[in-house]
Amino acid sequence: MNLEEIQSIVEEVVSRCRGKDGRNEAHTGILVEASARHVHLTQQAVETLFGPGINLSPKRMLSQPGEFLAEQRVRLVTSKGTIDSVAVLGPARGAVQCELSMTDCRALGLSAPVNLSGDLTGAGNVVIVGPSGVLEAKSSVIVARAHIHLTPAAAAEQGVSDGQHVRVRVESARPVCFADVVIRVKDSFEPAMHLDFDEANACLCGKDTKAYILR
Numbered sequence: 001m002n003l004e005e006i007q008s009i010v011e012e013v014v015s016r017c018r019g020k021d022g023r024n025e026a027h028t029g030i031l032v033e034a035s036a037r038h039v040h041l042t043q044q045a046v047e048t049l050f051g052p053g054i055n056l057s058p059k060r061m062l063s064q065p066g067e068f069l070a071e072q073r074v075r076l077v078t079s080k081g082t083i084d085s086v087a088v089l090g091p092a093r094g095a096v097q098c099e100l101s102m103t104d105c106r107a108l109g110l111s112a113p114v115n116l117s118g119d120l121t122g123a124g125n126v127v128i129v130g131p132s133g134v135l136e137a138k139s140s141v142i143v144a145r146a147h148i149h150l151t152p153a154a155a156a157e158q159g160v161s162d163g164q165h166v167r168v169r170v171e172s173a174r175p176v177c178f179a180d181v182v183i184r185v186k187d188s189f190e191p192a193m194h195l196d197f198d199e200a201n202a203c204l205c206g207k208d209t210k211a212y213i214l215r
Contacts, residue, residue, distance in 0.1 A: 027158050029210030030148060032170055032193045033063060034200035037104050038087040039074060039128065040097040045137075049074060049130025056090035063190050064149060066091070075129040076100075080109025098126055098141045101198040105143065115142040116182055144196055147182040148211070149189040158213055161185065167214040168193065176203035177214065 047054055050072055058068040070088040076098065083104060097120065105112045105124070112124040124141035127134060148168070150158065160166060162185035168178045170193075178199070193211045195203075203209075 027213065028154075029171070029212055030150075030158075030191050030193050031063075032172075032195060032200075032205055032209040032211045034205050035099065035144060035194045035196055036087060037083065037098075037100045037197070038089050039076075039099070039140075040089055040093045040095075042094065042096055043092040045096050045128070045135055046072075046092055048133045048135050049128060051132040054132075056088060056092060058090060062089070063192050065188050065190060072130070076108065077127040077129055078108045078110060078125075081107050083108065095120065096128070096135070096137045096140045097123075098128070098137065099144045099196070100141060101196045102143050103198055105141070110141055112141045112143050114145050116145050116147060116184075117142075144194070145180075145182055146178055146193070146195050146199060147184050148191075148193045148213075150183060150185050150191050151187060151189055152185055154191045155183065155185045160213060168211045169214055170195075170203045170205065170209060170211045172206060172209045173204040174202070 041049070046056055057071040059071045060069045062068055068090050070090045072088045073085045074088060076083045076086050097117065099117065100112065108126065110124040110126065113122040115121060120139050120142065123139040125138045126141050128137050150160070155161060160183045162183060164183045165180050166183060168181045170176050170178065181193070195205065
């Protein structure tokens with residue numbers, strides 16, 4: 001068998017494994033979830049906003065193990081605007097972080113960077129108001145970068161690694177390809193792609209929408 005014959009066989013195998021749009025159909029689709037505006041609070045911030053000795057009360061568990069939507073809600077305030085009834089996610093974290101869409105930021109007159117959760121470099125300022133107090137949350141506002149949570153096994157199946165930036169096609173009523181999506185790998189993760197509401201609305205994301213990493 002010569003080199004041309006080998007190349008022809010390889011190309012045929014690859015074409016059968018990929019969709020017309022370059023999607024690798026041998027890989028499992030990843031559930032897409034829309035992440036609404038929310039805040040993460042430290043325990044000190046929880047007590048400032050809701051009262052001494054108060055802990056966040058779980059209302060509903062989220063897809064990522066150990067994380068939950070709390071019963072408590074807050075108001076976000078700037079000199080340009082207000083957003084009421086903003087979700088609080090638990091458990092308490094080591095830093096206060098507000099994750100908003102770019103549309104939210106414009107409504108509040110804020111300039112915020114597109115960062116991964118946990119990266120507050122260049123983050124914007126906002127005032128958080130609770131029923132028992134007010135918190136000036138400096139360097140807390142970001143627009144969350146689109147990312148995919150995977151276990152090590154799922155990452156190996158997809159052929160990607162932690163921190164890798166990939167292109168992703170979201171299969172929905174309005175299919176959209178996203179570039180610069182970050183892979184996050186951890187044993188405790190549940191496989192899911194997270195988009196903010198601006199991104200989710202752009203592709204008409206539904207509850208069963210799947211994403212495919214492009215090659």
